Amino acid sequence: MPTALDPFSAALKTATSFVVNAVEVLRFGGLQTDEEPSPFEIVARRPMFRLRRYCATSAGAAGIGDVGTGSLGRGNDDAAGIDEDTAPRPPIVLVPPMMISADVWDVSPSTSAVAALHRAGMDPWVIDFGSPDLEAGGLERTLTDHVVAVSEVIDLVGAATGRSVHLGGYSQGGMFCYQAAAYRRSRDLESIVTFGSPVDWRGNAPLGVPEDVVVSIAHVVADYVFSDRSLPGWLASTGFRLLDPIKTARSQVSFLRQLHDREALLGHERQRRFLAGEGFVAWSGPAIVDMMQQVVIQNRMMVGGFVVGDHVVSLADITCPVLAVLGEVDEIGVPGGVRKIASVAPAAEVFEFPIRAGHFGLVVGSVAASLTWPTVADWIGWIEHIGERPDGITEVEPDSVDGSSPTKTVMLAADGAMRVAGLGIGAIRGAGHLAVGALQTTRALGYEALHAAPRLLRLGQIQTGTRISFAKIIAERARAQPDDACFLFSDRVHTYSAVDSRITNVVRGLIAVGVRQGDHVGVLMETRPSALVTVAALSRLGAVAVLLPPSRSLTELLRLSSVTDVVADPEHASKVSEAGARALVLGGGSERDLPSDLPPGVVDLEHIDPEAVELPRWYRPNHGRAGDLAFVFFTRSTGAWQTKLVTNHRWALSAFGTASAARLTAASTVYCLSPLHHPSGLLTAVGGAVAGGSRIALSRGFDPATFDEEVRRYGVTVVTYTWAMMRELVRQPEPARQAHSTITLFMGSGMPRGVWRRIMDRYPGTRVLEFYAGTEADVVLANLSTSKPGARGRPLPGTAEVRLVEVDPDSGAVITGPGGYAKQSEVNTPGMLVTRPRLGVDASVRRLRGLFRPGDTWVPTNDIFERDRDGDFWLLGPADSVVRTEHGPVYPIQVADALGDLPEVDLAAVYGVPGATRQVAVAAVSRWGSATITGADIGGALSSVPADARPDIVHVLDDIPVTTWHRPDSTALAARGLPKAGPQAWIRDPETGGYVRLTKAVRDGPLVADEM
Template sequence: MIAAVLGGVLAGLLALRVYQRLAHPFLWADVVYYCKLRSYGKTLRARMQRGIVSYLDCFLHQAKENPHKPFVVFENQTLTYRDAERRSNRFANAFGSEGFAKRGDVVALLMFNEPDFICAWLGLCKAGCQVAFLNAGAKAPSLRACLRSCGARTLVVGADLAGLVNEAWPDLKEDNVAVWVMDHTSPSEEFNSLLDKVEKMPGECLSDLPKVDIMSNFVFIFTSGTTGLSKAARVGHMKAIVSMSFLHMCGGRSDDVIYITLPLYHMSASLLGIGGCIHLGATCVLRRKFSASQFWKDCVKHNVTVVQYIGELCRYLLNHPPVPEEKTHRVRLAAGSGLRSDVWREFVQRFGRIKIREGYGLTEASIGFLNYTDEVGPIGRASYFNKLSMPFELLRYDPQTYEPVRTPSGRCTRAPTGEAGILVAPLTAMNQFLGYAGNKVQSEKKLLRGVFKAGDVYFNTGDLLMHDHRDFLYFRDRVGDTFRWKGENVSTTEVSEVFGPLDFIQEANVYGVSIPGCEGRAGMAAVVLRPDHEFDGPTLYKHLLKTLPAYAWPWFLRVQTSLDVTETFKQQKGKLVQEGFDPEPSTRQPPGVTWLESLAL
């Protein structure tokens, strides 16, 4: 009798297991990840009870616990956690003694990647200042606008960028901006040198570090400006400390050596990358700029185990000729965002058994996802457990105005499974939006009110995501990138991926252009050919026939030698959309534009 009961129970459990594998194959992965999030939440609360409530506090904790462990490796220089702690103290003491940084001030930092970027940043935090990270690729005319928007009247600039500031000096001088150059001497009488003051300062910590309101602003990070002028996003202390868990959630460990080539003035490198190293107590190998030719050589030289990527960085590595080091490295994990499916598969095939952890996040808010499975393509999961920890919705939208569709009662509607929708998330204590500095109009545009009921407020990411029947989330496009043609919505990201298998095309940037007398926008693609390859129109035509419906084809091609991208490898579309095309053979066409006459409109 007992044997029969046990047999029945085992059979039932087996049937339940089979059902789970068939109907909910990722259930246990979802549960494990949810438990990991809960565990991190408990750790975070325990740290806060011990007074570790900010990014700076986390660094000070690691400097105390692991003083002799290498923190930053840069070129031929290595700083331990204690070294970085003492040097940041010297910066803090110099800022205070020179009187150019007072508590509450906003100080702008304009530098390429180097250890003193981190030490100066931490020193300013110790002095009670808010730091504004300026884009090192900015042009002189925009510097004044950036400084004005965030309210900075002091600028710390790297020695190699002093020339840029000198070009903008007439405007900055009118605003009484004080410039401090990260060098022992100043290239101009109008500027102040900083390093000669820093190295005379004691390395002891300030006696009265400022207390932090975790709900207040921490840093200003400028958006990449793919569609216009950069905006200064306010990033709060809560957002910063949560961001530090990214590498840990991806599977990073304290014994990892993490390679960061992304610019520190963007969130990915500063909060997720350096912050992730601090959270783990790991070592960071920092490079001034990304180099495809040196990438794997650096990984072998420094025994790198984790690399951080964003955008098209992985595609650049694939386009580079093979090097011996790409087979002898010890990299086990690549964490980041923006990796397209075609590149993902080829990257893993060529560079070895590297676990990819693709995520999604924003500078302005804390909504984010992580694909913790080995499924190629998704940016995360939309399971029941994940929505418990990070509530969000995908809303139907009008493809002409890109505004959410509202019912007669004024409420928004959810996008059905399999259809792209605008990602929105309710504003909460954990999902703050502090707005853009000096830009109330743009700040208000990011908020949706009365979404599902009177009084609710949601943050509008402006990104289009798709939730499939297996609860995976896929990034489709940014609002404005998706276009409508022949009554159908076309995702530029999806069309770009179709170009991936073509051996004569190296890169493709897809966008929509207006055609006089036609509704909507037709597809157009700017492409870069691979070296020693010619454009093959018949092959492209056959490939499009097999892979895309006719309405999604790019009807116009523009062959270029390179594509414009931001410092984080996001493709620039605005200028291309404005230049459009000219189908009249009797008139002058923009350089490099080819009209596919075989694909007659």
């Protein structure tokens, strides 16, 4: 029978047990258990890691590169060899996160991942990064160091086992697995298994934090908090627990309430102590900064262009099967972010296995023991073709993953402020009203004003004597963001600091061979890093870069530009010598030997030691002024070569204007498809990217077949084009498994409206930004509205004032009105665009004086525009391309755009054919696919064109030829003469304005209805 003292005795016993256990916890940090860790061998040591092999049956005598020192604290340090098991066990390499120790795979016997996988027939290996604060150089580790370490371990385990490897990673360790697999292009990998590893941290942030807040925090963390310090292990543990404070508090209360019951606590004690701090290690500052920059701010796992050392990779390079284990209640590895692997790795079969667990419960605890590890073992068996696919695992298609766009531009006030400082914008006279104007304009652009204001302010402050140049902006970027990628080429990354150093070395080489400030030096090179460096080096030196196109007319071009020295790549050196100029060869590296058949006068700049060059006293780097001539381009629009002169100011105008209008940031990657000898390549694509601090993806040339692949690999967000270049792209069939597009913007000049529409259909959510920029006129027009395809938009701030003036359609002379001043064109009335430059005008540029008041100076562009009621400008065509017919001028671009609005039309071109007294306006169209075009279609499309400005004849061709720059070749079409009669040719009825079938050949003389 129980006595009255039994409750008191029970309470006393409980209190005593509580005190004893509490003392043990305070003394040792937790309760002592009799659990032993799973046995393992340290089979390889490197400065970055130690490689553990768990439950190995034998050990050899020799280690693999035993270069490390220190001890893991347990395991067999002496057994450093690798011998393959007698049983053919599939090897699986497990990767921990940076801030959690490798023991996460073996926290306790009941929940040990390595023990469970070994029992299931696997051969488990674990990467141990150690504790960085205890390793030599550990706090200097970068994200690249971890990814390369994982790749090296794959090689080690593959060599030891003689077969491909399964790769598994928890949380950030899973991100390492994805990155390493992309880095290796899935070489020697059987499969990847990740546990709560997000791919999209921005659109699916922990705890549902808004994307802009996540990016703001990442900027602060990268730029201020961990730029010069690391994260200690105790703080990592605290931060991990604070991510779910309610659960943490409940666990602590539950532990205290059961502290008297030792047996009840022992089963979870190892797990509790692990989370309480024993399982966490320090996190190096450089690795944190790298993760914030690439994974969060730039979102490189989603958009591609992830930098590993000097390589650029994309998760689209993963081709092996992927299993993403996700926690349905995981607040850290949010399921939406984990699933995104399917949308960025279209070449891989991606599967998911959802578990009702939190982040830690995926790999440790009863749920992991009962669900995670048995399913993973069955998955590996299925991949190894020794079992069926486990229940609960489902395949995820790339297009089935929902979520916000990974490339949404996040504009930050802090980032804008830093850009102000980075661009060195000071308080100077007149800055106040310039700032107001810039902010007003950027509000009109529809995005945060502070982001664009620094560029517009700087542009507005430029005067003739202002020091500004292409090389100077690169030097500024090298100081402000030295480790950021400047350009990407052939899967390699070239940082701003490396590019800047290379430019300086090339300058020394040029000085050594006699190039001086102000000299005109030709550049004849294929698109490659050396070409960009050469142009920048000439800019830094103060010489003029004459951009030579690869042409049979090289001798003529050299004579036209008075060039005697040409910097060439090895492929063009002999052509330069044959043309009579001195070839200065650059490219291929200092160890390269020139081919023996090159002329003896060739100078190899790579063999000049820059350190041995004594700089002359006159040399001042980046001393170019805004009014100085910087570049010379060549055009051939009229059949004869012409030079186009570009000053530093005009380059800056295009560069900063592009960066502002295109909203370019450090997170942008600009795909430069035009060569540097084309103005759009150097002024818009490269110039805009450098002005915006963006990455430049250099291309050897536009190849529609590899376009999407390169876009994914480089993480391209902005694509440049000229004229109908993108027409070849939209003609390509879409891949069966298409990853989401990272492109947010196409920018260029001259895209036909039909191509514009198809680009929008193929890449939903993108924009087309049309520019109009003159090489010799200080004007940049930009179409910032997506609702007006074909418009050239409005002038950007800091550029010249523009007006439209009426001109005689035959002579092109400016029509004058009262007082002899020019008559301005009314709304929706054609007129020639004239510009009033802010700075001085080169003597070589044609000028008009006294147009609107005595003594004023204007520069004619010789391009005909209309201006609509909203103030947007529409290009109708160059003045010399206008077809002057009996019924009035026909404007080629206006007609071609109207015809291009037909879904059945691929491309349209308008040209004139000489008639008896006047020209006959002919429009040619090509079909889109097998579509049928009728006369009614033609008449309907041209109803938007004024009756007198419609073409006389419209006919269908199988294809329309284009020039080297993808512009419809109207000259080649005009040479064919008038089209023949037939079912696919129509003539304009002057009475009705409609189009009827052309039934017989057109005779000389005016076109009338009886000739139909």
